[in-house]
């Protein structure tokens with residue numbers, strides 16, 4: 001409680017003093033930054049008050065604790081990144097959680113754009129460029145009000161700008177960054193723009209064998225620059241991980257990989273190819289005159305205000321140079337442990353394994369299955385001021401504050417082995433080795449674990465039990481393996497069905513039988529992909545991990561020590577309750593996260609017991625595990 005003296009003026013202009021008692025419930029909200037006349041570009045102004053405020057909201061919502069907030073604020077001072085994003089990248093909270101907390105504290109609406117799409121009319125009130133710069137999406141009009149979804153509703157400068165621009169009274173609501181990016185894609189489509197740009201590029205301007213000067217000239221013409229920019233922008237908004245520009249006999253084809261699958265996005269007349277490829281090569285600082293050997297380069301740009309790196313690779317094909325650009329989006333780098341896709345049972349095993357003070361933890365799976373992402377989620381979880389974490393990687397993919405990351409560099413002789421040896425003199429607690437590729441690395445990793453360090457690494461094998469034979473083939477003694485290993489984790493990624501358009505159906509008895517599932521009392525609902533504007537007509541949106549977690553415990557250790565075959569280790573693990581990759585995939589079909597087709601595509605081995613091509617083996621027992629009837633993979 002506080003007493004305040006106020007001066008009131010009645011409608012005749014008479015002044016009077018009054019004392020009022022006020023109860024201060026929480027710190028004063030938003031104090032408008034004064035910008036008029038200071039000559040600073042509005043979006044560049046640093047607003048310390050806002051930081052404190054969002055920090056406070058996050059504290060009160062118990063999304064961060066005091067120490068974590070300090071770390072985040074420090075990081076913000078260094079990078080200038082939005083506090084919300086930093087907190088997310090520290091693996092704390094979820095986008096939804098943070099947005100909900102902000103909404104509750106400010107007493108405003110949290111709008112999930114998945115449930116309510118913006119009105120087209122509302123969208124048109126704010127030009128896309130301004131929406132993008134301020135990370136806002138106009139959602140609906142109500143008389144003189146415009147409800148605007150804002151990633152950062154504390155951004156009063158943006159609210160002011162929007163009010164002036166639209167003439168509406170702005171009613172801020174909270175949206176997540178993901179929803180913001182998706183909604184941007186709902187602005188009147190760019191497809192039309194791309195074809196318009198292509199039409200501006202005349203065939204007569206291009207002959208096949210151009211000199212470097214001519215190439216440089218055409219590659220710096222407006223339409224080509226716009227085409228290249230649009231192509232990149234469109235791909236990044238679609239969350240593509242790779243962009244392929246592929247010359248063919250008649251046309252140039254552009255495809256992009258989204259959630260692990262390639263989709264064609266445009267084919268254009270062949271006369272564009274040379275100019276487009278030259279443009280991309282200029283952007284990547286490559287030699288445009290050289291078209292006979294492969295080249296590598298890099299493009300750094302900002303897309304929708306986020307820094308994005310493109311790793312560019314060219315290779316001469318019979319129809320001309322093919323360009324592939326890998327998108328390295330640093331902002332989407334970390335996934336917190338709770339967002340990896342671990343089911344509750346697995347989550348417990350996972351936590352138990354990474355909570356061990358020393359030993360080897362290995363992640364298994366083919367290229368691109370999310371190993372590095374999971375490793376970083378683990379490091380992020382273990383990253384406290386009390387421990388020394390050192391990583392050696394080839395290359396260092398993400399940068400994490402508070403840990404020492406070393407990049408392998410073979411030319412001067414900094415190999416995995418040499419780095420690891422040096423680590424042991426650097427007083428580490430936790431060591432992460434990007435990948436165990438050779439015998440010597442395997443040996444040192446095991447040694448380090450036996451001398452009291454937690455060693456995290458990845459192996460290129462399919463399942464958990466396969467790791468043992470792989471290490472054995474690298475010459476690691478079975479008894480050393482048995483005593484050093486604490487956990488094996490196999491992983492894949494499945495695409496997540498788009499919640500807006502997925503279509504429910506009841507699986508047939510036949511399908512259930514083949515999945516070794518008994519028909520349940522209440523019918524199961526599976527979903528199949530359909531495709532809508534929201535998911536770019538793919539039917540899926542994003543991916544999630546599926547896991548197989550094998551704690552190397554007292555039952556498993558003797559089997560490893562005695563060189564038991566992988567099948568035996570696997571059977572013992574399943575008997576002890578391990579959920580297999582297949583179990584996890586099926587459970588994610590049953591809960592509607594993914595489709596049966598997708599699960600089959602990712603984990604179910606052709607012709608294996610769970611393939612839909614063959615009847616399932618009879619179930620052995622009424623055990624709740626889904627694994628028993630499926631056995632070996």
Ligand SMILES: Nc1ncnc2c1ncn2[C@@H]1O[C@H](COP(=O)(O)OP(=O)(O)OP(=O)(O)O)[C@@H](O)[C@H]1O
Nearest residue numbers: 340341366367368369370371372373374543544545
């Ligand atoms: N649990 C997850 N949920 C959603 N997306 C994920 C998850 N894990 C990884 N991804 C995404 O999948 C892609 C590949 O992940 P990552 O680089 O971790 O795989 P990897 O197994 O380390 O690949 P490589 O074999 O090339 O090293 C990345 O774009 C990443 O963002």
Ligand SMILES: [Mg+2]
Nearest residue numbers: 368371372373
């Ligand atoms: Mg990796």
Ligand SMILES: [Zn+2]
Nearest residue numbers: 498501532535
């Ligand atoms: Zn959809």
